Amino acid sequence: MEAGPVLSVRDLTVEFPTRRGTLTAIDGISFDIAPGEVLGVVGESGAGKSLTGTSIIGLLDPPGRIAGGEIHLEGRRIDNLPADAMRTIRGRRIGTVFQDPLTSLNPLYTIGRQLTETIRTHLGLGRRAARDKAIALLTEVGIPAADKRLNAYPHQFSGGMRQRVVIALALAADPVLVVADEPTTALDVSVQAQIINILKRMCREHGASVMLITHDMGVIAETADRVAVMYAGRIAEIGPVSDVVKRPRHPYTVGLMGAIPRREGGERRLRQIPGAMPRLDAIPPGCAFNPRCPEAFARCRLTRPGPMEVDASHVACWLYDPDATPTPDFPPSEDDEGDTETEWQTYTPPPDPDPQHAFTASGEALVEGPGRAFDLPQSDWRKVTRP
Amino acid sequence: MIGFIVRRIVQAIVVMLVVALISFTMFRFVGDPVNQMVGVETTPAERAALRDDLGLNDPVPVQFWRFVSDAAQGDFGVSYQFKRPVAELLAARMPATLELSFVSALFALLIGIPMGVYTGLKRDHWLSKLFLSVSLIGISLPTFLIGILLIFVFAVNLQWLPSFGRGQVVDLGFWTTGLLTVSGLKALILPSITLGLFQMTLIMRLVRAEMLEVLRSDYIRFARARGLRDRTINFGHALKNTLVPVITITGLQLGSVIAFAIITETVFQWPGMGLLFLQAVQNVDIPIMAAYLLMIAFLFVVINLLVDLLYVVVDPRIRLTGPAA
Numbered sequence: 001m002e003a004g005p006v007l008s009v010r011d012l013t014v015e016f017p018t019r020r021g022t023l024t025a026i027d028g029i030s031f032d033i034a035p036g037e038v039l040g041v042v043g044e045s046g047a048g049k050s051l052t053g054t055s056i057i058g059l060l061d062p063p064g065r066i067a068g069g070e071i072h073l074e075g076r077r078i079d080n081l082p083a084d085a086m087r088t089i090r091g092r093r094i095g096t097v098f099q100d101p102l103t104s105l106n107p108l109y110t111i112g113r114q115l116t117e118t119i120r121t122h123l124g125l126g127r128r129a130a131r132d133k134a135i136a137l138l139t140e141v142g143i144p145a146a147d148k149r150l151n152a153y154p155h156q157f158s159g160g161m162r163q164r165v166v167i168a169l170a171l172a173a174d175p176v177l178v179v180a181d182e183p184t185t186a187l188d189v190s191v192q193a194q195i196i197n198i199l200k201r202m203c204r205e206h207g208a209s210v211m212l213i214t215h216d217m218g219v220i221a222e223t224a225d226r227v228a229v230m231y232a233g234r235i236a237e238i239g240p241v242s243d244v245v246k247r248p249r250h251p252y253t254v255g256l257m258g259a260i261p262r263r264e265g266g267e268r269r270l271r272q273i274p275g276a277m278p279r280l281d282a283i284p285p286g287c288a289f290n291p292r293c294p295e296a297f298a299r300c301r302l303t304r305p306g307p308m309e310v311d312a313s314h315v316a317c318w319l320y321d322p323d324a325t326p327t328p329d330f331p332p333s334e335d336d337e338g339d340t341e342t343e344w345q346t347y348t349p350p351p352d353p354d355p356q357h358a359f360t361a362s363g364e365a366l367v368e369g370p371g372r373a374f375d376l377p378q379s380d381w382r383k384v385t386r387p
Numbered sequence: 388m389i390g391f392i393v394r395r396i397v398q399a400i401v402v403m404l405v406v407a408l409i410s411f412t413m414f415r416f417v418g419d420p421v422n423q424m425v426g427v428e429t430t431p432a433e434r435a436a437l438r439d440d441l442g443l444n445d446p447v448p449v450q451f452w453r454f455v456s457d458a459a460q461g462d463f464g465v466s467y468q469f470k471r472p473v474a475e476l477l478a479a480r481m482p483a484t485l486e487l488s489f490v491s492a493l494f495a496l497l498i499g500i501p502m503g504v505y506t507g508l509k510r511d512h513w514l515s516k517l518f519l520s521v522s523l524i525g526i527s528l529p530t531f532l533i534g535i536l537l538i539f540v541f542a543v544n545l546q547w548l549p550s551f552g553r554g555q556v557v558d559l560g561f562w563t564t565g566l567l568t569v570s571g572l573k574a575l576i577l578p579s580i581t582l583g584l585f586q587m588t589l590i591m592r593l594v595r596a597e598m599l600e601v602l603r604s605d606y607i608r609f610a611r612a613r614g615l616r617d618r619t620i621n622f623g624h625a626l627k628n629t630l631v632p633v634i635t636i637t638g639l640q641l642g643s644v645i646a647f648a649i650i651t652e653t654v655f656q657w658p659g660m661g662l663l664f665l666q667a668v669q670n671v672d673i674p675i676m677a678a679y680l681l682m683i684a685f686l687f688v689v690i691n692l693l694v695d696l697l698y699v700v701v702d703p704r705i706r707l708t709g710p711a712a
């Protein structure tokens with residue numbers, strides 16, 4: 001399995017049965033994480049980022065359940081393992097860092113005890129060896145006088161220090177993957193960069209890949225190798241971080257990048273995407289982004305776009321459909337930068353669209369073979385080859 | 388840490404002084420103690436002499452001081468009805484009440500905590516639902532009714548257990564105990580269940596609620612994410628975190644168990660302080676009432692102090708930073 005991905009998620013679907021029907025919180029997402037790779041996962045809250053992480057570590061809170069798809073870790077399927085087998089994977093093969101270090105540690109036990117119990121559970125070391133390993137880990141994450149701090153309780157540590165302890169705990173058994181769910185969101189801005197660096201360094205030194213879940217595009221830009229942009233439980237765009245940040249393809253990503261404050265002529269500008277992400281029970285048919293998309297056209301409201309290959313990325317947007325011609329000129333290139341008020345308008349569909357017609361971005365109708373353009377299988381994340 | 392204990396002890400002393408003041412007021416103003424002590428044929432001169440003798444003519448603060456210092460030395464005066472020192476009477480009755488109370492509390496803890504943990508962990512199991520429904524009965528039925536029901540079933544119908552008294556007791560000199568004889572132990576069962584049932588259901592529900600709360604917490608999720616064994620998580624991490632509130636409630640409840648033993652003692656004719664107190668109320672035997680009041684207050688205060696100290700043992704956040712004053 002040396003060249004295969006560490007983690008491979010295929011068509012993962014997570015549902016929440018409720019009294020008013022089943023909500024699909026994650027809708028057929030697929031991605032891989034290569035050995036040593038840092039995959040950033042971004043999106044607004046509610047986009048399903050955290051749920052994806054929770055599903056991978058097998059800790060979905062009932063009634064949420066994996067309704068479809070597969071998760072493979074190092075080539076072995078893990079989404080259907082019995083609870084006990086999954087427990088030995090958690091902590092041992094997959095480490096986890098949660099958002100809030102203030103509440104991640106048990107307040108009644110010393111740091112040392114929490115570390116050694118984790119180490120001993122997974123590595124079967126003796127008391128002394130586990131203690132030595134705990135000291136080594138704390139030293140690695142930059143906690144001074146680690147042997148003395150072992151006897152300290154969590155409340156005696158600052159937030160940043162506690163997150164270091166959490167990182168040490170996540171890597172205690174040398175996992176192959178670390179799922180870090182918003183690891184710096186709860187921390188003071190001044191220590192966020194430090195913690196990210198420690199996380200990155202620790203994972204590199206211990207040979208772990210990282211799934212870094214955050215809503216902070218800045219963190220992703222600095223840390224990740226690849227990035228997946230999630231919207232309404234689907235992956236809108238996934239690709240190398242440089243591509244996604246510098247040349248976002250999906251209209252949502254374009255909007256998201258615009259939402260990062262950046263310096264332009266000494267002035268901070270913030271572009272907002274109008275509207276809000278749909279609630280889970282009101283995801284529109286077709287492309288989930290279509291009500292907010294400035295580029296939406298008729299096809300977007302009818303059929304859900306699968307991932308289209310664009311350079312090294314995959315983009316779930318009809319604008320990049322290799323079968324539709326001509327390839328639209330989107331997104332706006334550099335010369336649009338000076339334009340502060342990008343017009344994000346809701347596209348009004350032409351009256352009574354003929355179902356035999358698909359529309360390009362410019363609105364011109366494409367006459368296709370019967371139903372051809374509409375028949376792309378939903379949630380097909382395998383390659384769409386250009387003709 | 389030392390400061391914390393000293394502060395608590397000072398608070399305890401203040402509470403005791405306030406209760407002493409109430410007892411003293413009762414003593415001084417509910418009825419005339421002289422009237423209680425003399426017959427109809429006593430002359431006014433004799434009355435005045437007795438009054439002087441008892442110190443009832445001294446200024447009130449002096450009398451209060453005398454009352455407090457006497458009480459502190461265990462002198463609560465002489466019972467009107469029994470003509471014997473109250474301290475002696477209470478001391479003779481105390482073992483019965485304390486044994487009953489502690490056995491009840493133990494019963495409540497030993498049954499209540501495991502039931503609480505079980506119902507917290509297996510929320511949807513039918514046994515949990517049964518426990519919860521039964522616990523509703525424990526909470527809603529009045530103590531005396533439970534006592535009478537138990538007597539009816541186990542003493543009258545089945546004739547397994549005695550319905551009244553302490554059974555055979557062993558006198559250890561300073562303490563009489565029913566824990567060393569079979570009949571003493573058998574006699575303890577029904578009253579302890581009666582007295583402890585309410586506390587047991589309370590503890591069970593409390594532990595359950597706390598367990599549910601703690602199991603949802605981030606550190607339990609993180610403990611799961613670390614791949615710890617379920618047993619370690621449930622009994623090591625979760626249970627310990629539920630203990631702080633359980634200790635508080637148990638402590639406070641132990642005080643009220645002792646105080647409310649009155650009812651159970653009446654139902655089972657248990658020769659404890661509660662029964663003595665009821666007789667005292669019927670006969671306006673104020674020295675006994677005052678002493679009983681002081682005693683119960685003292686027990687409450689001592690238990691609270693112990694509870695505070697236990698917190699410190701369980702929770703390092705209090706131990707190491709000191710409580711917010």
Ligand code: SF4
Nearest residue numbers: 287290293300317318
């Ligand atoms: S252009 Fe259509 S498919 Fe692409 S994001 Fe907009 S609405 Fe979705």
